[in-house]
Amino acid sequence: MKTLTKETAGSLAKVLDSRLSTIHGDDMVAILGVGRESSNEKAIQSWLMSRFTDIDVSHVDSIIEHTSEALIRHLNDLRSEVTDGSISEIPSPQDFVQSKLLNDQELRCISRAIYFLILGEAKKTYLDSLINLVLGGEGNVIDRIADWIASQGTVYTYFPSELTLPMAQRLMEELNCTGKLF
Numbered sequence: 001m002k003t004l005t006k007e008t009a010g011s012l013a014k015v016l017d018s019r020l021s022t023i024h025g026d027d028m029v030a031i032l033g034v035g036r037e038s039s040n041e042k043a044i045q046s047w048l049m050s051r052f053t054d055i056d057v058s059h060v061d062s063i064i065e066h067t068s069e070a071l072i073r074h075l076n077d078l079r080s081e082v083t084d085g086s087i088s089e090i091p092s093p094q095d096f097v098q099s100k101l102l103n104d105q106e107l108r109c110i111s112r113a114i115y116f117l118i119l120g121e122a123k124k125t126y127l128d129s130l131i132n133l134v135l136g137g138e139g140n141v142i143d144r145i146a147d148w149i150a151s152q153g154t155v156y157t158y159f160p161s162e163l164t165l166p167m168a169q170r171l172m173e174e175l176n177c178t179g180k181l182f
Contacts, residue, residue: 028040044071
């Protein structure tokens with residue numbers, strides 16, 4: 001066993017990123033990373049570094065398969081958490097740490113991550129129409145999700161990505177309520 005180095009994790013992240021089917025180049029940032037990485041590849045690298053500290057890097061094929069399966073399983077688990085009807089609590093602000101408002105870049109990143117998480121449950125055209133109906137507003141679906149998140153008045157304490165799962169669950173709940181009507 002060897003400790004996974006940042007360089008090895010970076011190379012592995014390139015391979016895993018090429019295997020993922022995402023819409024935007026930063027869909028994974030607010031899902032896998034802390035929300036400040038610059039791309040899916042960097043977010044996957046952060047995720048790898050946090051999940052696989054000691055790993056046998058001598059068998060390249062098996063490490064790629066093992067980490068790829070773990071990543072897909074993790075994303076599927078998150079999608080299940082979004083769709084199962086339970087709502088995670090948005091972390092409460094801590095008195096000893098200053099809360100931060102999402103800036104526009106963080107807001108859009110979280111919006112794309114939420115869209116990625118809920119897209120697994122519906123056809124894109126149906127989901128886009130449902131989002132347009134439920135959220136209203138102007139712009140594309142990412143703009144509408146970003147406006148909806150901003151209207152929630154959410155703040156974060158440590159990382160912007162701490163808001164991704166709870167906000168995705170809340171949006172899915174609203175979409176499910178409206179979807180059942182149609």
